[in-house]
Amino acid sequence: MLVSGYRLRLRRLVPAAVMAVLAVLSVTSAVPASAAAGTTLVGVASARCLDVVGNVREPKTAVNIYDCNGQGNQAWTFTSTGELRVYDDALCLDVVGQDTTAPAGVQIYTCTGGANQRWTLKSDGSIVGVQSGLCLDVTGQNTANSSPVGMWTCNGQDNQKWRTSAGNVDTQPPTVPGSPRVSDLVCDSVTFAWNASTDNVGVAFYDVYHDGQLVKTVSGTTLSTSFPVVAGAAWGLFVNARDAAGNVSQASTTVPITPPHCQADTQPPTAPTRLVGSASGTTVTLSWTAATDNVGVRAYDIYRNDTKVGTVTGTPSVPPATSFIDSGLAANTAYRYFVVARDAQVNVSARSGTATVTTGASCANPVCAVTQVGTDTDLPWGLVTLPDGSILYSRRDADDIVHLNPTTGTKTVVGTVPNVSGTDGEGGLMGLAIASTFASDHWLYIMHTSANDNRIVRIKLENDRLDTATQQILLSGILRNKYHDGGRLRFGPDGKLYASTGDAQNGDNAQNKTSLNGKVLRLNPDGSVPSDNPFGNYVWSYGHRNPQGLAFDSHGRLWQQEFGDGRMDETNLITKGGNYGWPACEGTANGTGSCGTTGFLAPKRTYPTADGSCSGIAIVRDVLYVACQRGTRLYRQVISGDSLPTAEVYFNGTYGRLRTVEPALDGGLWLTTSNVGDKDSTPNNSNEKILHVALG
Known part of the structure; x- marks a missing residue:
């Protein structure tokens, strides 16, 4: 296995830090004094080392396994950018031809920074290619000297697991980085600093974000960094710590910044x-x-x-x-x-x-009328329509659920959900769902963040009150973080409950089919695993970053809405067992090609993040409606076969940031805003609207 004993030398570690790490992680077998710096990667099945064939130092030399000998062709360095370097960092482990399909060859090659030279070291011992999502694999499960090594679909077998002689799996994340702060803020750059995290093995990286978007990754000994900013743009900066096994800390507190403009401009535009x-x-x-x-x-x-x-x-x-x-x-x-x-x-x-x-005499348009049916001082997040046409909605930061009669505007708080905890970001009380059996069983299904995880529970709604004594925890252990918590619930026509989960700010989770994060999950109403799920667990699809929208069309197909990082948001048509590419690609692009390449499923539509950041979706009469936050608009898209050929824009800036859209019993839509307090966990600091949209 890939273990807590990974003696991985970060490229710019100061000598004192190197000595501290080696004191904890020193391997138990003797290493010759002439051995190169770095660490051996030992195959679990073979007990032999990952080895450059013939100790040749030329690009395009193949890689195999061989008896461990302490020489430089077996000494690998894991860098802050995810490379595996050899020969004193001179050459990189490289997927031949940037191939993303199995089988694929591996070699050493001049370091280029490409995605085919970046690797994720997983806590289960596997080494996964960032571009392909395939595992470093001893071909044919062979164990003999000179057995070739390549890339193959990850299967959890021992010929895909690697360790050092120190022994145990590292599953403990680092502590939260402390005291984040900024200095030297000018119109186009800022310096961001923090106090060191601690870890049972050692911090390998720090990941710096603004508002959930990755800005920069630095080594585990770097405690400050400078990077470009956008003049006049309000950002919230925070940092996570990450160890070599891929465990990620909870995020630091957020530091808000608004860079000044580079030069004063007092001249207004001309009139349109x-x-x-x-x-x-x-x-x-x-x-x-x-x-x-x-x-x-x-x-x-x-x-x-x-x-x-x-x-x-x-x-x-x-x-x-x-x-x-x-x-x-x-x-x-x-x-x-x-x-x-x-x-x-x-x-x-x-x-x-x-x-x-x-205007004309009657509505001849897809969208006919908008009526405000309620307001709230907190963020309406999940919303369901009850059999009588009234609605329930969750208040994300206030931890309670409200029953709203849209005809009279009467609101009743039906109860507070136990053990909800915010994340000072996107977590809290999120998705709601009811099954077709609600009229008889009264179960309300809820997804929320706790102090330790994200979880799915159900509680009975009796006489307009949550009976918290009936609460059942259906699924726990979904990793949480400040951002990327997913949170939408939806019952399918098959009677199963579907849930969207974020990657918890660790893209490695999205490609790990044993992880609950970065997924669409599928479970029985009682919380058990359906027997026909593709991987024998809760995972229905994977390779997702931060999905928040789920909806079924008239053919029983599941559509999903997902936040991209900095380039494209996406609408996906979900298939059983499908891999949607994150973190190797975003939207339809990565460093070399498309998420539609073999092994990845491409989205059916993408949106620039400035026009998107879309959360909830609804389908009415096989028309998809997408509610967008940063884009402050509602997209309307007619489903044609398995495609979305056109996108009409409504309410562009009219109501601000739109979070949730749901079908109403009368054939219209419920629509909620998310304008104030959207990135904190402070209750009742918002001013939001709940709208009914009549459709033509």
């Missing part, structure tokens, strides 16, 4: 011109001619009858669109519009001219 509008039923479409600015127009705000009802935004390199769709309006009603332009420093233009548009 030539504003025109047209009505189709109860939907109005507006367009205008772009404003100009000395630096650049960053956004347009749209006003209806002097109230802001939407925003279209751009980036430093891409200007905002010059059109807007206003939906869900009253029939036979005149509306007056104007538009203003903003730059990055919030200088606002004068108003455009006014356009007055009168």
Whole structure:
């Protein structure tokens, strides 16, 4: 096995740190004084070392197993970027031809930084290629000297497990990094520092994030680092510690920053011109001619009858669109519009001219009317429709569940869920679900974060109260962290409960089929494992980063919505046992190609993160609706076969960040916002809306 005795030399460890690590992790067998620095990787099945054939130091030399001899061709160094280097760090272990399908060859090659030269050392002893998700494998389970080594589908057998002579598996994560702080904050960079974590073996890496997106990875002896920032952008910085076995600490506290602009800009944009509008039923479409600015127009705000009802935004390199769709309006009603332009420093233009548009006599559009049915001071997260048409929703940071009558607006707190704990990020009281048997069994299914894990429980709802004495813990041990906790629940037409789980800020979890994280899970209503699950455990699909949306279409197929890291969010069509690629690829791209390459399933649609960060999804009459936060919009997409050929945008900026969308009994949608307090665990610091959307 890959063990706590991994004496892996990080490339820039100071001598004192090296001595401290070696004191704990020294191997028990004698090593010649002339041996190269690094560690041996010993095959569990063969007791022989990973070895460069013939002790040759040339690129493209193959790798095999051979009797351990302490020479430099058996001394491997695991670097902070996940490389396995040999010959005093001169060459890297490399997958031949960047092949991602089994079988694939391995060799030593000049270090390039490519994904085919990055490896994950797993706590079960396997060594997994980051690009392929395949395991380092002694071919044919052979154990003799000179048996070749290559890549093969991970199967948990001993010919895919490696150890040092020190012995035991390391499953203990490091402690939380302390006292995160910033210095030297300027318009385009910042220095971020923290106090060291501790670990039973040793901290190998620190992973630095902003708002759940990985910024940088540094070695386990590095306690500060500088990196680029975006002027004027509000970020929350935090750091996790990680050991060589892949165990990840809980995140540090968050340090908020807002970098200043590089130069003061006091000149507003010019006013947009030539504003025109047209009505189709109860939907109005507006367009205008772009404003100009000395630096650049960053956004347009749209006003209806002097109230802001939407925003279209751009980036430093891409200007905002010059059109807007206003939906869900009253029939036979005149509306007056104007538009203003903003730059990055919030200088606002004068108003455009006014356009007055009168809606039609009836709704001839997909989206007809929006009615606010409730508000809340906390974040509505999970939501279910009860058989009588009323709804239950969870309040993420307040740990309780509310029953809302949308006709009268009457709200009743039905109870507080026991043992809920926030994460100062995305965790807390999350998904809700009821089965088709709810009218008789009264079970409410709940996913939430506890102090130690994420878990799925069920509690009976009796006489409009949670009977907490009936609580049953159906599944526990799902790793938690500040971000990437997943959290959505959905019953399928097969009567099984499906749950989305995040990778707990450790992409290795997503490819580990024995882990509950980075997955879509499937369980029986009583919490047992269905007999037809693909891997004999709860895992239904894997290779996910932070999925939060689940919905079934009329054919019984499961669709899923997933947060990307920094490039693309994705909508997936989930298949039994499918691998969706994270962390080797995001959306449809990695360093070399597509998540649709052999072994990975490509998403059915992707969205730039600026237009996405989508959480909940719902399907009504085989139309997919996607609620987006950073994108502040609702996407509408007609399912055509197994594809999503077009995406219409509604409510672009009208209600802000949209979290949850669910079908209503009347054929419409429930829609909730997530605008304030979205990245903390402070209860009742929000101002959110619960909306009903009538569909045409």
